[in-house]
Amino acid sequence: MNFIEARKLVHEYIRRDEEGNVESIQTALDHVDIDVKPGEFVAVLGHNGSGKSTFAKHLNVLLVPTEGTLWVDGKDVTEEENLWDIRKNAGMVFQNPDNQIIASVVEEDVGFGPENIGIPTEEILKRVDKSLKSVGMLEYREHSPNKLSGGQKQRVAIAGVMAMEPKCIVLDEPTAMLDPNGRKEVLDAVERLNQEKGVTIILITHYMEEVVRADRVYVMDQGKVVMEGTPREVFSQVDTLKKYRLDVPQITLLAHELRQAGMAVPKGILTRQELVEALCQ
Template sequence: MEAFIKAEHVSFHYENEDEHQVVQKNVLEDLSLTINKGEFVAILGHNGSGKSTLAKHFNAMFLPSDGKVFVDGIDTSDEEKKYDIRTRVGLVLQNPDNQIVASIVEEDVAFGPENLGVPAEEIRKRVDSALKAVEMYEYRMHAPYKLSGGQKQRVAIAGVIAMEPSCIVLDEPTAMLDPRGRNEVLTTIEKLNREKGITIILITHYMDEAVKADRVVVMDEGKILLDGAPREVFSHVEILKKHRLDVPQATELMHRLKSHGVNINEMPLTASECIKQLEAILK
């Protein structure tokens, strides 16, 4: 597999000025991570683990204090290539209300390509196909404030797709949505990854969302704690608990049963897997 984003020994700190003394806060510490083309990676961590900060390193919004980040072989600290990087890596933020610029859906989706200087007919094509990809085409003439949270977030995703990036970073895109909106957004993300082969980096603190990824990276205090397939990562229940992180409910249940002496070999990730295993045990 081909590496797409490469973070090499990245540290990030900022200075917080208290009344008299300058306090240095380390957000990321000597972090190295490689993300391959076409992967669906979930980055997990609780508040303050540095996961959002890391996300903003991937599209040159933040530059590392130490170390280097390479996107598609381009060094993110290269000021001249800043916009090249941002067309390759799109970033979707948490609050859909604060990232929609125009008062008509299709004009907002066109905002990115317009900034890139794409010709008008080409923008039209891209906007239509982006809106179809997130299943919001029927809403193209609507005003964004009349849409639901999940729909707004899909419009925001369409706005990024219209720039034709090879990678989309989503920074807690579902944190402000209801369960239905979360589901809509997740289905869209999975579809984009499978059908268009777009690399997806999903920053989240919901375990259930992380389970859907090919690979889960768990962060704590600016460092990578665990990195691997969801099944492998969530089998380290003890480590996760020690760092105040949850595991999916199904895994949690089976873990507790196991510690009480029930014979279980493999940890389930989803409710349906859990039911199957329980049925097998209870027979």
């Protein structure tokens, strides 16, 4: 069974004037079908305004569908009684690291989620330990978040979600505000959680380099899913990606241009290693 199953999902932002009449309707999600299997690492790509963040917010029921259906962990998101179960099982990490850390001490922030769902004290302490360890932040447990780097703050935020022991983590552009080192820290942590703990990962991003590690990629544009496949399948269509205003990693782009210039380079090159091998045959 799929962990996430979206069928013809529609979301409209409706703006009303002061008298409550509809002023404008903006369709942020337009009949979206997305499936994610348990344990998968799925990336959702798209430029700003493509609807990818709106989709992410549905997975945690921060938004509800206007039309269509969405099941998370076999539960219908429109049923009110499923709300807390879904939020607990599909944790969410946001873009701005400062605006999602609630407490003034790292470990107290990680404990915030478990406190909310009523976990006993002893168990909270164990979970805080475990989650901080899983993102490599255990030694900072008594620090103030204000003194941490962006990448470290984001890892604390991930630990805060992990402490609720979710089956899935949704990351909504977690690296957009970080420097290259911070980005790498966060992605490494995410990949480790996926491989070692079997946590389902849904990574929303506009950085193409980040999706190379994913099992599957969805590309969104104007509220629709326009491409789907493994990173290799998606990256082999360089011209289509450019049409959707996405950036192809430099190496993939170089391979593509060499191929167009008539060289025998295969489609969908993802890494330097692959291109070196292709050229040195």
